[in-house]
Amino acid sequence: MENKEYTAKDFSSDQEVRWCPGCGDYSILKQVQSVMPEIGVDKEDIVFISGIGCSSRFPYYMNTYGMHSIHGRATAIASGLKAARPDLSVWIITGDGDSLSIGGNHLIHLLRRNFDTNILLFNNQIYGLTKGQYSPTSEKGKKTKSTPMGSIDHPFNPLALCMGADATFIARTMDRDPKHMREMLKLSNDHKGSSLLEIYQNCNVFNDGAFFGMTDKATKMNQTLFLEDGEPLLFGENKSKGIKLDGFKPIVVSMEDTSADDLWIHDEKDRVKAGLLTRFFDDEMPRPFGVFYSEDRMLYEDALVGQIEEAKELKGKGNLDNLLKGSNTWSID
Amino acid sequence: MTQETVEKVVIFFAGDSGDGIQLAGSQFTNTAALYGNDLSTFPDFPAEIRAPQGTLAGVSGFQISFGSTEIFTPGDECDVLVVMNVAALKANLKRLKKGGAIIVNTDGFDKRNLRLAGFEDGENPLSDNSLSDYRVSEMNVTKLTRECLVDITLGVKEKDRCKNMFVLGFVYWMYNRTLEHTIEFLTQKFKSKPEVLEANIKVLKAGYNFADTCEISSSRFEVKPAKMSSGTYRNIMGNQATAIGLIAASQQSGLDLFYGSYPITPASDILHELAKHKNFGVKSFQAEDEIAAVSAAIGAAFGGALGVTATSGPGVALKGEAIGLAFMLELPIVIVNVQRGGPSTGLPTKTEQADLLQAMYGRNGEAPIPVVSASTPSDCFEASFEACRIAIEHMTPVFFLSDGYIANGAEPWMYPQTKDLKDISVPITTKTEDYLPYKRDEKLVREWAIPGTAGLEHRLGGLEKEAETGNVSYDSDNHEYMVKIRAEKVERIAEFIPLQKVDSGEVKGKVLVLAWGSTYGAVKTAVKELLADGFSVSHAHLRYINPLPKNLVELLSGFDKVLIPEINNGQLIKIIRDKYLIDAIPLNKIKGTPFEAREIKNRIKELHDGK
Numbered sequence: 038m039e040n041k042e043y044t045a046k047d048f049s050s051d052q053e054v055r056w057c058p059g060c061g062d063y064s065i066l067k068q069v070q071s072v073m074p075e076i077g078v079d080k081e082d083i084v085f086i087s088g089i090g091c092s093s094r095f096p097y098y099m100n101t102y103g104m105h106s107i108h109g110r111a112t113a114i115a116s117g118l119k120a121a122r123p124d125l126s127v128w129i130i131t132g133d134g135d136s137l138s139i140g141g142n143h144l145i146h147l148l149r150r151n152f153d154t155n156i157l158l159f160n161n162q163i164y165g166l167t168k169g170q171y172s173p174t175s176e177k178g179k180k181t182k183s184t185p186m187g188s189i190d191h192p193f194n195p196l197a198l199c200m201g202a203d204a205t206f207i208a209r210t211m212d213r214d215p216k217h218m219r220e221m222l223k224l225s226n227d228h229k230g231s232s233l234l235e236i237y238q239n240c241n242v243f244n245d246g247a248f249f250g251m252t253d254k255a256t257k258m259n260q261t262l263f264l265e266d267g268e269p270l271l272f273g274e275n276k277s278k279g280i281k282l283d284g285f286k287p288i289v290v291s292m293e294d295t296s297a298d299d300l301w302i303h304d305e306k307d308r309v310k311a312g313l314l315t316r317f318f319d320d321e322m323p324r325p326f327g328v329f330y331s332e333d334r335m336l337y338e339d340a341l342v343g344q345i346e347e348a349k350e351l352k353g354k355g356n357l358d359n360l361l362k363g364s365n366t367w368s369i370d
Numbered sequence: 371m372t373q374e375t376v377e378k379v380v381i382f383f384a385g386d387s388g389d390g391i392q393l394a395g396s397q398f399t400n401t402a403a404l405y406g407n408d409l410s411t412f413p414d415f416p417a418e419i420r421a422p423q424g425t426l427a428g429v430s431g432f433q434i435s436f437g438s439t440e441i442f443t444p445g446d447e448c449d450v451l452v453v454m455n456v457a458a459l460k461a462n463l464k465r466l467k468k469g470g471a472i473i474v475n476t477d478g479f480d481k482r483n484l485r486l487a488g489f490e491d492g493e494n495p496l497s498d499n500s501l502s503d504y505r506v507s508e509m510n511v512t513k514l515t516r517e518c519l520v521d522i523t524l525g526v527k528e529k530d531r532c533k534n535m536f537v538l539g540f541v542y543w544m545y546n547r548t549l550e551h552t553i554e555f556l557t558q559k560f561k562s563k564p565e566v567l568e569a570n571i572k573v574l575k576a577g578y579n580f581a582d583t584c585e586i587s588s589s590r591f592e593v594k595p596a597k598m599s600s601g602t603y604r605n606i607m608g609n610q611a612t613a614i615g616l617i618a619a620s621q622q623s624g625l626d627l628f629y630g631s632y633p634i635t636p637a638s639d640i641l642h643e644l645a646k647h648k649n650f651g652v653k654s655f656q657a658e659d660e661i662a663a664v665s666a667a668i669g670a671a672f673g674g675a676l677g678v679t680a681t682s683g684p685g686v687a688l689k690g691e692a693i694g695l696a697f698m699l700e701l702p703i704v705i706v707n708v709q710r711g712g713p714s715t716g717l718p719t720k721t722e723q724a725d726l727l728q729a730m731y732g733r734n735g736e737a738p739i740p741v742v743s744a745s746t747p748s749d750c751f752e753a754s755f756e757a758c759r760i761a762i763e764h765m766t767p768v769f770f771l772s773d774g775y776i777a778n779g780a781e782p783w784m785y786p787q788t789k790d791l792k793d794i795s796v797p798i799t800t801k802t803e804d805y806l807p808y809k810r811d812e813k814l815v816r817e818w819a820i821p822g823t824a825g826l827e828h829r830l831g832g833l834e835k836e837a838e839t840g841n842v843s844y845d846s847d848n849h850e851y852m853v854k855i856r857a858e859k860v861e862r863i864a865e866f867i868p869l870q871k872v873d874s875g876e877v878k879g880k881v882l883v884l885a886w887g888s889t890y891g892a893v894k895t896a897v898k899e900l901l902a903d904g905f906s907v908s909h910a911h912l913r914y915i916n917p918l919p920k921n922l923v924e925l926l927s928g929f930d931k932v933l934i935p936e937i938n939n940g941q942l943i944k945i946i947r948d949k950y951l952i953d954a955i956p957l958n959k960i961k962g963t964p965f966e967a968r969e970i971k972n973r974i975k976e977l978h979d980g981k
Contacts, residue, residue: 107692110662117665143661367405
């Protein structure tokens with residue numbers, strides 16, 4: 038079918054958007070709607086599936102097919118949909134509670150199977166819809182309604198977890214950088230396989246400023262690192278700092294006395310280095326944004342359809358009468 | 371040697387769970403079926419794959435009743451008990467009728483086995499006269515098997531694995547059966563292992579010849595083919611019939627079958643069977659857990675497939691929330707529950723009918739779901755087909771209830787042809803004019819608009835929705851309306867299912883036995899025998915439990931007493947009492963085993979006599 042000419046408006050449903058004023062979700066919705074006309078897929082072939090949580094209201098606002106399902110199960114529902122309908126463009130909308138707590142199991146299994154789906158993980162490090170309990174990505178010591186003395190949970194590192202599950206595409210972006218987000222959304226869509234895009238999203242009501250250091254003008258240069266395939270790892274004011282590998286140990290160097298040739302050159306296909314990058318997760322290293330890792334691997338749905346075709350070739354297309362009859366029969370007159 | 375003709379025989383094969391008892395039993399079954407006997411079987415095995423050898427806990431059994439008359443159950447008492455060791459004898463002697471035959475592998479009665487089975491030093495049932503009421507044929511199966519295989523280079527362990535064939539050959543001789551079907555089966559099974567094949571056939575023949583020449587088997591029996599309705603038959607097991615029923619519904623509706631499942635006893639064989647039939651376009655998906663299995667089925671249904679998930683009670687408990695979602699989304703999925711003994715992990719390999727109320731009520735909120743049940747192994751075909759038909763035509767999740775007894779049991783089946791199957795009309799729409807996701811037709815069914823259809827883009831969800839538009843709505847009047855309309859939609863299915871018939875007996879009388887599920891054979895046998903003795907008793911067997919057939923109330927009112935036998939602590943009876951306010955009488959058995967016909971017969975007699 039010839040692709041239709043769309044504008045962002047075509048992807049906006051007639052439902053009133055009901056997130057809190059100032060919520061980072063608005064930006065994500067806007068970027069997704071503006072990227073949709075560019076992905077070359079007809080609107081009727083796009084499905085958004087979500088679980089439960091603030092972010093999971095998302096499908097209601099998209100004028101595509103969609104399902105707002107139950108807590109944690111969007112990934113499992115999307116798996117069945119993609120297995121049944123490999124032709125569809127399937128997007129999964131989930132949050133840190135939805136995909137890393139109650140739905141953690143389905144997330145890792147979707148990733149290892151490598152269904153061609155796009156997962157947008159809105160990480161705001163808090164439970165918003167239930168009014169402010171700590172989440173599996175909240176930092177240790179976090180004081181919330183359910184942790185008045187501070188959280189004693191060690192938080193998940195979502196991208197390290199997804200690397201562990203052998204995800205074939207891992208990337209990170211943030212709500213306050215629309216341009217970067219659009220680029221990441223397009224790359225997620227282009228990837229054949231499960232793409233996991235973590236989006237740092239500010240919950241201005243229950244966890245305002247969680248990513249402040251990475252978004253505020255005064256600090257963001259030193260606290261963020263934007264990855265470009267084939268390019269050296271540079272960050273800081275005027276790219277004045279770089280990252281070099283000493284064995285497996287990343288070290289921050291000043292570019293005043295280092296040549297760019299000596300720096301760590303980002304390679305999206307390098308699994309080991311991608312693993313190291315996901316571990317840039319404390320205050321000592323800048324937080325990476327961009328595509329960490331990308332790999333081509335057999336899609337589950339292709340293998341599934343392949344076996345069906347193979348079975349049809351070997352045994353011929355199923356004949357119900359033969360199946361009913363079985364291999365041994367006897368007659369009574 | 372004498373040769374006697376008998377009408378019906380019940381054989382119980384028993385041994386260690388590694389002795390190949392299930393295989394010997396199923397081979398005997400197939401041979402009897404192909405010979406034209408009517409039959410019914412009941413495998414009974416421990417939950418452990420290889421339970422401790424020689425112990426009572428490790429005994430695996432297989433019961434078959436076959437005959438020249440109609441057979442509805444695997445039989446109450448056995449005529450023949452085949453035991454591979456002393457534990458098998460100890461665990462099952464109570465099944466054998468007085469004067470019955472015992473075929474004994476003496477090798478399983480050595481010191482070690484006697485000790486493991488809990489006998490004191492020096493005690494041995496073979497030598498202490500305790501079996502004097504029975505006809506005992508002793509043979510050292512292990513020794514005879516090894517001797518017969520001296521020329522074969524297999525290891526002792528592998529040789530010993532052929533023991534079941536010796537016993538099977540022996541029993542084949544006793545009942546005048548040919549070895550051909552089993553040899554054919556072995557040839558297929560061991561295609562790539564010629565030595566193992568040769569060994570098995572050799573031992574099978576050795577067992578047969580041993581019976582023919584030795585003096586311990588004094589009698590041979592003839593069980594003539596049964597006078598069954600004319601037609602062509604095959605042998606079928608319940609789980610197999612369920613799988614075929616699902617495929618048939620997929621073919622008749624033109625929808626792809628997506629089957630999401632997580633392995634669980636006793637439902638896994640449906641997954642195994644379906645995975646074999648990918649050439650029907652079946653997409654079988656072994657999910658990471660029970661919740662993912664049902665969720666994937668919902669996703670597939672949203673995409674326009676027939677979504678099915680199968681499990682047992684514990685799995686249904688996990689799926690509850692997602693089933694509620696499917697109910698809310700009004701998408702067609704079928705949830706197969708092959709029930710087993712509960713609660714919790716319960717008795718995984720034993721049978722029970724204790725998940726009916728779970729199917730009826732086991733969800734949050736008001737979420738009535740149609741329930742269809744199967745009564746015999748072959749009935750699993752029609753009942754699972756019906757579950758799919760209702761799901762698709764009425765856009766609703768449907769429960770299909772089977773249980774461990776019929777799932778693993780087998781019987782002859784006069785299988786249908788495709789042309790005899792009902793059509794299934796699919797409410798998929800492509801019309802864009804006036805489409806609203808929750809607009810309903812006269813059946814109260816909404817249209818199914820699937821992704822890929824331009825102009826019908828819409829959003830579904832678990833939140834309460836506004837009538838017709840499907841938009842999220844928290845309006846209180848709308849909620850009450852929607853709860854009632856969803857319930858009414860399920861109730862209205864009663865217009866599209868057959869009226870309840872009486873299976874045996876008159877439509878009016880003293881006692882009606884109202885039953886459901888796998889109690890069918892036992893109730894049928896009991897009622898038929900009592901009818902022959904002149905009792906005023908009838909048997910009605912429910913396939914559709916939600917909604918119940920429209921004429922049931924009228925049928926119930928034609929009897930003085932209604933007896934409801936169930937393999938649970940009383941579940942259907944709660945529904946019947948609630949719905950019709952009648953004083954139905956329960957008969958419950960919760961032992962992990964099916965009813966015996968005589969148990970039901972005795973209760974009917976008491977009721978009939980005013981007790």
